Amino acid sequence: MIDPITIVLITLGGVLVGLGVHFIPVGGAPAAMAQATGVGTGTVQLAAGAGLTGLISAGFMYNELATSAGLSNSNMILVMASGAVGSMIMITVTMFIGQLIYVYGVGVPPVSAKVKKDPITGDVQDIYVSKGTEGHGVPTVSFVSGTIGGLLGGLGGSLIYIQLMNIGGDHTNSGIVALAGIFATGVFYVNSVIASYNIGGTIEGFHDPKFKRVPKAIVSCLIASLLCAIIAVPIMGGVS
Amino acid sequence: MSTAAGGPASGGISPNNIIVLGAVGGLAGIYLSFLLNQTMDTTIFSFLGGIGAIFAAVWGADAVRRVCSYGLGTGVPSIGMLALGMGIVAAMFGLALPESDLVTLPNFLGPIISFITASIMGLIIGVMANKILKMNIPIMEKSMVEIAGAGTLVMIGLSVVIVGDFRFDEGMVPGVITTGYIALVFIGGAMAILHPFNACLGPDEKQYRTLTVGVEKTALMMVLVGVASLTEINAISSAVTIVVGLIIYVVYFKKFLEATHHDAYLITGTGLLPTEEELE
Numbered sequence: 001m002i003d004p005i006t007i008v009l010i011t012l013g014g015v016l017v018g019l020g021v022h023f024i025p026v027g028g029a030p031a032a033m034a035q036a037t038g039v040g041t042g043t044v045q046l047a048a049g050a051g052l053t054g055l056i057s058a059g060f061m062y063n064e065l066a067t068s069a070g071l072s073n074s075n076m077i078l079v080m081a082s083g084a085v086g087s088m089i090m091i092t093v094t095m096f097i098g099q100l101i102y103v104y105g106v107g108v109p110p111v112s113a114k115v116k117k118d119p120i121t122g123d124v125q126d127i128y129v130s131k132g133t134e135g136h137g138v139p140t141v142s143f144v145s146g147t148i149g150g151l152l153g154g155l156g157g158s159l160i161y162i163q164l165m166n167i168g169g170d171h172t173n174s175g176i177v178a179l180a181g182i183f184a185t186g187v188f189y190v191n192s193v194i195a196s197y198n199i200g201g202t203i204e205g206f207h208d209p210k211f212k213r214v215p216k217a218i219v220s221c222l223i224a225s226l227l228c229a230i231i232a233v234p235i236m237g238g239v240s
Numbered sequence: 241m242s243t244a245a246g247g248p249a250s251g252g253i254s255p256n257n258i259i260v261l262g263a264v265g266g267l268a269g270i271y272l273s274f275l276l277n278q279t280m281d282t283t284i285f286s287f288l289g290g291i292g293a294i295f296a297a298v299w300g301a302d303a304v305r306r307v308c309s310y311g312l313g314t315g316v317p318s319i320g321m322l323a324l325g326m327g328i329v330a331a332m333f334g335l336a337l338p339e340s341d342l343v344t345l346p347n348f349l350g351p352i353i354s355f356i357t358a359s360i361m362g363l364i365i366g367v368m369a370n371k372i373l374k375m376n377i378p379i380m381e382k383s384m385v386e387i388a389g390a391g392t393l394v395m396i397g398l399s400v401v402i403v404g405d406f407r408f409d410e411g412m413v414p415g416v417i418t419t420g421y422i423a424l425v426f427i428g429g430a431m432a433i434l435h436p437f438n439a440c441l442g443p444d445e446k447q448y449r450t451l452t453v454g455v456e457k458t459a460l461m462m463v464l465v466g467v468a469s470l471t472e473i474n475a476i477s478s479a480v481t482i483v484v485g486l487i488i489y490v491v492y493f494k495k496f497l498e499a500t501h502h503d504a505y506l507i508t509g510t511g512l513l514p515t516e517e518e519l520e
Binding site: 028029042043044045084115174175177179182183185186187188189190192193194196198200201216217219220223224227228231232234235 | 312313314315317319320321322325326327328329330332333336337340342357361365366368369372373374375405414417418420422423426463
């Protein structure tokens with residue numbers, strides 16, 4: 001009844017979500033006033049926005065590809081890719097529009113205060129940081145990092161969804177689709193909040209010193225996702 | 241808000257009284273609604289689920305208030321989302337378990353199983369937050385248990401308002417999950433728990449004012465799920481829910497305004513913005 005591989009894959013999906021959150025440039029309230037690097041809202045809002053978009057695109061692809069026999073392994077990769085691309089589009093659009101507002105609305109140059117030189121472009125950063133702030137806007141390295149975050153979050157979210165749908169077994173039953181969707185959302189939220197507690201609210205991306213805390217989040221997300229998976233699997237199998 | 245900010249919240253009703261009020265009131269609302277509906281073969285008592293949700297949301301809001309006054313570093317909304325994230329997984333598990341082939345349990349036990357599951361999940365996540373993530377908030381474990389439990393009860397309570405039943409195969413799946421109202425319950429329930437403290441936080445935050453927002457917000461959610469229930473149960477039952485919700489909303493919004501005026505140092509009208517001629 002309880003398939004260990006499914007539980008492992010759902011847990012892996014949760015861990016991917018938690019890891020992905022660490023890549024997203026979250027500025028929180030300071031960034032909303034252009035006083036810190038990143039997009040000006042909380043981790044959960046950003047991760048959930050990207051993650052749910054990923055879930056929708058994964059769900060669309062799943063319905064396109066699934067047959068009554070379920071989903072083949074190669075199709076599973078397609079669904080996950082669809083989810084990842086959906087998340088990446090959402091997060092990049094958010095960062096890009098935020099960037100436009102920071103640059104043309106607020107009038108600040110996108111700059112990181114955590115590194116002297118942008119690790120990707122090599123541009124000098126520190127001389128452009130306004131006094132009393134911790135950087136502003138979304139510099140190139142944060143943008144790239146955010147895109148990677150979207151990729152990981154989307155992969156994780158769609159992996160959870162696919163596993164739950166596979167146990168449910170009938171993709172034409174809207175009860176199963178909705179239950180898998182809402183379960184995936186629940187697991188997604190739990191992992192993104194745990195990850196956001198780990199980074200303490202704000203992070204610029206993989207170049208941020210806070211990124212070194214990742215192992216702690218991976219352990220925590222592993223435990224939390226495992227718990228969710230053990231609960232979710234028997235229920236998805238039992239829906240009539 | 242920095243992680244170093246704040247300290248224990250104080251004043252007002254003691255936490256233990258609120259825990260009893262929320263847990264007992266929440267479960268009582270859910271069960272009364274279900275039992276009265278079943279015995280009288282009607283759906284008119286569905287609104288009691290909403291009353292239960294109000295008790296549970298007040299409890300959740302108070303727990304959020306206590307834990308967030310230590311400063312989480314991530315903003316208050318995250319904890320509300322965590323509450324309903326855990327709540328929804330636990331609620332589905334608890335309600336579905338008696339109906340599955342795994343164990344033989346009376347489906348009457350659903351909400352209690354959900355509640356216990358949520359508490360266990362909350363405890364594990366709370367312990368992780370302090371031991372692994374080193375958040376060092378002394379009441380983290382206890383608050384997480386409370387928040388998860390309250391989240392589950394809010395979620396089941398609001399679902400009962402929609403279908404008048406908490407049984408998984410008869411009520412929840414066709415009425416709340418398949419129709420997609422579960423998303424409304426999810427976000428609305430999270431709002432009811434996270435918004436009160438998020439709206440009132442600050443050095444002059446008072447328990448009474450925060451919890452009044454909690455009641456008012458959940459009553460507003462009750463009206464919304466009442467509208468949703470129009471498609472699931474009959475119009476009279478929905479109307480009862482909507483009217484009861486609106487009355488509670490108006491009463492408590494007035495109380496909130498009074499409390500705000502009472503706590504304010506001075507209330508003054510600023511008038512309209514000056515016109516261009518007046519500025520010259």
